[in-house]
Amino acid sequence: MQIAVRPGDSLWGYSVMFDVPLQLILDSNPSLGTTLQVGDLVQIPGYIWHEYTVVAGDTLWKIARQNNIPLNLLLQSNPTLETEQLQIGTKIMLPHRVTGRVINGNKNYTYDQLLQDIERLRQVYPNLTTQSIGSSVMGKDIIELRAGSGPSEIHFNAAMHANEWITAGALMQFINDFMLAVTNSQPLNGQYVYPLYSMNTISFVPMVNPDGVNLVINGAPAEEPYRSQVLQINGGSTDFSGWKANIRGVDLNKQFPALWEVDAVKGPQQPAPRDYSGEAPLTEPEVQAIADLTRERSFNRVLALHTQGEEIYWGFQGLEPPESELYAQRMAAASGYQAVRNVNSTAGYKDWFIQDWRRPGFTIELGSGQNPLPLSQFPSISQATTAILLEAMKSAYS
Numbered sequence: 001m002q003i004a005v006r007p008g009d010s011l012w013g014y015s016v017m018f019d020v021p022l023q024l025i026l027d028s029n030p031s032l033g034t035t036l037q038v039g040d041l042v043q044i045p046g047y048i049w050h051e052y053t054v055v056a057g058d059t060l061w062k063i064a065r066q067n068n069i070p071l072n073l074l075l076q077s078n079p080t081l082e083t084e085q086l087q088i089g090t091k092i093m094l095p096h097r098v099t100g101r102v103i104n105g106n107k108n109y110t111y112d113q114l115l116q117d118i119e120r121l122r123q124v125y126p127n128l129t130t131q132s133i134g135s136s137v138m139g140k141d142i143i144e145l146r147a148g149s150g151p152s153e154i155h156f157n158a159a160m161h162a163n164e165w166i167t168a169g170a171l172m173q174f175i176n177d178f179m180l181a182v183t184n185s186q187p188l189n190g191q192y193v194y195p196l197y198s199m200n201t202i203s204f205v206p207m208v209n210p211d212g213v214n215l216v217i218n219g220a221p222a223e224e225p226y227r228s229q230v231l232q233i234n235g236g237s238t239d240f241s242g243w244k245a246n247i248r249g250v251d252l253n254k255q256f257p258a259l260w261e262v263d264a265v266k267g268p269q270q271p272a273p274r275d276y277s278g279e280a281p282l283t284e285p286e287v288q289a290i291a292d293l294t295r296e297r298s299f300n301r302v303l304a305l306h307t308q309g310e311e312i313y314w315g316f317q318g319l320e321p322p323e324s325e326l327y328a329q330r331m332a333a334a335s336g337y338q339a340v341r342n343v344n345s346t347a348g349y350k351d352w353f354i355q356d357w358r359r360p361g362f363t364i365e366l367g368s369g370q371n372p373l374p375l376s377q378f379p380s381i382s383q384a385t386t387a388i389l390l391e392a393m394k395s396a397y398s
Contacts, residue, residue, distance in 0.1 A: 001044045001049055002041050002043055003042055005036045011029075014042060017072065018095070020183060024046075024127050025043075044095075046184065048096050048123070049093050051093060052067075053092075054086045060074050060075065060081060060092075067094055098183075099180075102120045102121065102123075102124055102176060103117040104173070106378040106379070106382070107169065109168045109172075110213060111140055117172050121176060125179045129145070129146045133290070134286070137285060138223070143205070144204065144205050145205075146202065147201075147204070148196075148202045152199055153203065154299060154302070155202075155294065156171060157302075158206050158304075158305040159305075160304060161209065161252070161306060162243045163371045164307045166377070166378060170382050171204060171305060174382070174389055182197045189387055200393050205290065211226075215240050216240050220238060221247075226247055229247075229248070229249075240273070242273055243273040246284055252287050253349060255281055255347065256348060260281040264278075264347075290349065302349070303392055307366045310365060310384075312328050312331050312337050312363075314327070314362050317354075319354050319355055320341075320354045324362075327392070328362065331387075331391045335387040337388070350362055366384055
């Protein structure tokens with residue numbers, strides 16, 4: 001919600017008036033200086049405007065009381081109105097505090113759905129910043145969302161595998177729940193999370209593989225040569241439910257330079273719905289985008305959300321730091337999942353991160369069954385995602 005500065009206004013005053021932590025207002029207005037100028041526009045996170053039409057007998061005081069907002073907040077929102085007599089039919093803008101989710105991740109989570117939900121979140125939470133970190137093979141933006149202002153940098157990504165698209169909806173719903181709890185000073189999963197916001201800077205990439213996700217959910221694209229290529233790779237079948245790769249038939253989680261040469265000889269030697277490692281590491285634009293982001297930020301820890309197995313993988317070739325086991329055990333205890341040190345994994349994102357940075361990296365296998373997991377599992381997947389991600393944020397200072 002955007003308001004115009006009046007004489008005597010301050011960001012601290014807005015924090016008190018709207019009952020929003022000052023840091024959230026600062027993060028929502030990075031271009032504003034410490035001294036406000038009359039007429040400046042200020043973004044207030046966690047609020048949206050509602051229009052109200054004056055009826056007989058209304059005063060601003062009465063409207064404020066009926067809508068449970070302070071009178072000075074109503075005056076702030078409508079500075080040209082008189083406090084006593086209002087003309088019937090006058091339109092008044094009422095600030096409305098958002099106290100529930102504005103998105104729902106429990107659906108077939110396509111790339112278009114992702115874009116719509118990002119826009120909804122940004123309208124309510126301007127302290128949530130977004131940027132494109134690169135493009136997919138078909139030119140779709142791979143979008144990063146960032147929240148928090150602390151010194152510990154954490155990264156979460158999802159939907160690297162096409163038929164694991166349910167992880168994108170789970171991560172987006174977590175972002176909504178986290179921002180809602182931070183803005184309203186409410187508990188999430190039984191804990192107050194503003195300290196986690198203030199201690200961490202959190203990077204989210206909800207959909208690493210947008211072309212592949214759309215292929216699994218919507219079927220073969222209309223555009224050529226992609227349509228002909230995916231049908232050929234899939235043996236002529238129009239059932240893409242088993243497709244994990246990107247649109248070129250390269251498995252993105254087998255593309256990182258962490259024993260890639262070992263992984264490459266195990267799977268298919270040409271483009272395939274799954275397990276083809278490519279002609280070399282880091283050939284695919286989606287992987288290049290994640291790798292460039294990771295190098296730029298030098299994250300303290302990373303988590304990649306996959307399905308399925310209800311397991312947390314935390315080791316790679318003995319290169320992981322000692323604290324990785326402790327963090328994994330805490331995440332396992334919070335979620336009911338099993339922490340597993342070694343798994344037959346090479347060339348994956350967490351493998352590369354552990355190898356090159358010697359910092360904690362984790363692959364989270366959400367849910368159980370056969371991919372793509374049904375939406376009937378979404379509530380339990382969402383619950384586990386929340387428990388694991390909050391524990392990952394806490395681990396920076398515990």
